[in-house]
Amino acid sequence: MADATAEGMSDTSTIGQGVTVSRTGEHGAFGGELLTINFGPHHPSTHGVLRLIVDLDGEQVKRLKPVIGYLHTGIEKQAEALRWQQVVVVTDRHDYLSPPFNNLSYALAVEKLLGVDVPPRADALRVIMCELTRISSHLVWLGTSGIELGASTMLMYCFRERDTILDMNEEISGFRMHTSFIRPGGVLADATPRFLEMLDRFCNAMPANIDEYESLLTMNPIFRSRTIGIGRLPAEDAKVLGATGPMLRGSGVAWDLRKSMPYSGYENYDFEIATSELSDCYGRYLVRIKEMRESVKILRQALDRLPDGPVNIDDRKVLPPPREELETSMEAVIHHFKLFTEGYTVPAGDAYAAVESGRGENGCYVVSDGTHKPRRVKFRAASFVNLQPLERMALNHMVADMVAIIGTADTVLGDVDR
């Protein structure tokens, strides 16, 4: 067979589609030889195109090396060729399950550079969109994890509610998934009465739906035996490895940017940080379920206290004038023309803004050189960082447990590769 390299990863030879096996020449604890298995990139349980090179002793994982980059789309490079307001559209696409968080981190960073604060109603609408998306992102996670861990009906239940959220996205922004709703200077549009009505219905119905999910999984013996004690990540390791979001809170660390470093008025909402001391896959499941409940609480508060007023800053250099002004005001026409041909400039400097997405810290670092295009836009992707503890979690577990571990890490490969 092929020579083993220094890390013990030998050249793999394809014996079938999706999975290749090769021998490393090393011997494991049970006297057998270590086998290198190529897992992915086209494997349904890798949630996209993640490739894992795994060294197995029998069925135990002894080494694991994630290989990423299959979904690299060059969003950061593309952003440098676009004007400041156009970048919003590409931010939607890196973490494709939670566009408003991507929009928000970018918008907050640009607003920091511009030195503007958005009106309270815009903040409330941003919070509403983010919390709705947090729920829908957790629902996708719950549904797909359910399928992987032997509860295939979960997907039907979860996508039923997710569809309601997508309907709301459509109502408020015209798009079901890539909403581009949050942009520097405010939001795309005010909430329609129908949206608020839908949101009200959603907030009333959702707690019972979450109870329904829990009744299917929380005490389900198959689900419990596949998750409890699997993929343990002790709190200290999680911190050192830079994990954020449910990965960190599932290890018992109460760190949530919404509470720890509040933005967009999160300090005015009453909610709890969901944590679990279990530090395993089941703990991360409990954290996400609790987070959905807390999100519903936030949505209810945001809806009840939705302030009146504008949803955009009153700055014609950054945002276009209202449509009706274009017919009467020459100045508005000039502003409109300048904004859609040249764009606006942002003072030179750099800023970093981070928001708590469904996956962890979703940050955006923007550098301006004072022109109408960004010099550099860097997305601090939660999934990229949360993928690194994978080896630590999967070590000495069975191959089948790896599926549970990848699932509960909840990485979105578009976010990993950007």
Next chain:
Amino acid sequence: MIADSLIVEKGVSAGDAWISVAPDSIHTALSGLRDDGYRLLVFLTCVDHLADSSKPTWPGRYELVYQLRNMETREQLRVRTFLDGDPPRIDSVHDLFPPANWDERETYDMFGVVFTDHPDLTRILMPDDWVGHPLRRDYPVGGEVVEFSEEHEVWQTPPPRA
């Protein structure tokens, strides 16, 4: 505690505190800051200041940015350092902050910054045989060879006798 002699410049940009250090003291500075409580490296990246006229002169073409956070006091600090050279070289900090491992690989992949003593400095997002470093400012957008472009041309042209 980080010695004042290491700090070249300090300031605040859009509300974010930053310091800049010399490239050869980056490891010392970051290990001092880590002992001070900045235990989380939020991200590490590079900015290419090629033909950047927002300042009359830049100390170097490549600006490496390390965003640090103290999770107890919730303070943040950005550490910058400027590099030149082809390839630009700097010490790896993966031993101080494990998440830097992949960030450094990405920075190498995208900007060609070589991190000395990195355990596995290979391309992470681009294919292993890729030529060039895409996020450099002199790397064009859409400049890569389009596969099947010859066939595409044939396909677009109608046959002569049609």
